[in-house]
Amino acid sequence: MNFWEYLGSRHQQLLIDAYQHASAVFQCMVVATVVGVVIGVVTYRSEWAGNLATTTTSTILTIPSLAMIGLLIPIVGLGVPPTVIALTLYGLLPIVRNAIVGLRGVDPSLVDAAKGIGMSRLARLARVELPLAWPPILTGIRVSTQMLMGIAAIAAYASGPGLGNEIFRGIASLGSKNALNQVLAGTLGIIVLALLFDAAYVLVGRLTIPRGIRARDD
């Protein structure tokens, strides 16, 4: 059976896996974005708190994902929980870092102006600082998503959802006639998903970054 025949015969299962993969990554990204931006907002104004947040998240990133999932299994069991926790933790770093960099990068004279015309702390954050920091934050989200696409494959090790199952099945049955097809289908699926997500982010950027601060293209 060649690769195309394999895809034809297994497309049902592959689509389900792909959907679950995408869905897991997407949901974890939403959580990571919210948590990451909140951490950024809370810490960016203090030198040490901001550095602590960045260092902590980058330390998490250095833990091999397989080890992380292995460590989580005894605590939260198999299946979805370790997958979600691991993905969210890994997704945090680029978002936290870019949120802090973005918020700190807002021109202080603009913050001064916002204060000076009578904006409250919250209004300043919501109407001036976050909108201006949004382009770097969105970049962080993009980077995170690319990374999670790959890491999510490892989640299959903990019986998690997604295209990783395809890859692990292939690896487990190396030598059998479909082993290579399985690994290939899983890997290519992840790549295709990653590209689709990236295209979606470009669109999101177009829609959410105001024309006044978009990179010159008008």
Added chain:
Amino acid sequence: MPETTEVAGVSGVAGVGAKGAVFGAAIELENLTKHYPGSSAPAVDSVNMQIDAGELVVFVGPSGCGKSTTLKMINRLIEPTGGRIRIGGEDVTDMDPVKLRRKIGYAIQASGLFPHMTVAQNIALVPKMVGWEKGRIRARVEEMLDLVGLDAGEFHGRYPRQLSGGQQQRVGVARALAADPPVLLMDEPFGAVDPITRDHLQDELIRLQHELHKTIVFVTHDFDEAIKLGDRIAVLRERSHIAQFDTPEAILTNPADDFVSGFVGAGAALKRLNLSRVRDVEITGYPTVIVDDPLQEIFNKLKSSGTNEILLLDRRGRPYKWLRRGDLMRARGSLARAGTLVHDTVTRDATLRDALEAVLTDNAGRVVVTGRRGEYTGVVDMETLMNSVHELLEADRLDALEHQHELEETRAEQTRHEQEGVDGGEAKA
């Protein structure tokens, strides 16, 4: 200048965004001090100042003298560590700063416009925060754009980066004035634009202030800007100590000490010329003829006039040519070839400095003064200018002396009372 708008000013601060425009409110600084922790000397040391309603006061001083800090304490962007601030008679030192700032316009260097919002959104910010309804905000945005000389239809939807520096600054001023605050603080607002644009913006601000009568506190390090704009100027030295707080005329003619005269710089008399207008000096009449007049009449006028020159006007009464006695003869009676063209004129609103410039470049040492539509109204020459300047300077000097004299007298009287231990009220004549 002080106006009888105390009541309007007070109500403005008290939170009435009334239909009619809000006039300025008086600002009073009492022992205002800022002491940053960890530094031995205060950054601003006990400033006392009374700014009248509707007055434009300029803080001027070398960089690092605390003028900006003093300004930012008025809207409490920097919290004072001591002293009181009163606006329109109301003590605002402990008021909620966010509420206070919505009553105080604030314009800064490089405009401070939010790049992610359109011009209209930027201007609408403060009215929105104080809860105006949509229709009123929309009308107000148009009105403000119009006020600062930008076409509402064209600029409404633009983003700040699509504007020139001068236009951005105008929008910045429009945003500061949008909710009609009685007080406007301007922190080196024209510091980042080119000299020509800056000149325009200054003229605009003078015009605006004529219409609006806000109380404006303006910070700059440019003394010429201070002279041009200020009703009164506070020359500040380090720690915001007031070296002199007086009218531009008084500071130019009678600087309080070496620091002030150093800051005034060379050419005080020349700078003084910027403060007077052509309409303040004597404009002399000149014999004139109109191009359509018959040649014979022009000849007669030339002969009968005491001067050896007459001014030829065009059909609309605008100055056209200077005619000397021999000119017509030499041109064989042709007006088209005779005489020299009038190339420079000044209006009655021009500063004496402009007039002097024109007189100096004119080879006969005089310049034609024109009215609003360019029509001839008279002539100013070197002699008139010299005399007027002498008179002005002399008058300034006398004023300053009198002022000083009064001050000394009150001081002497005070000392006397203190020495005699008499209660001040009774002994007063």
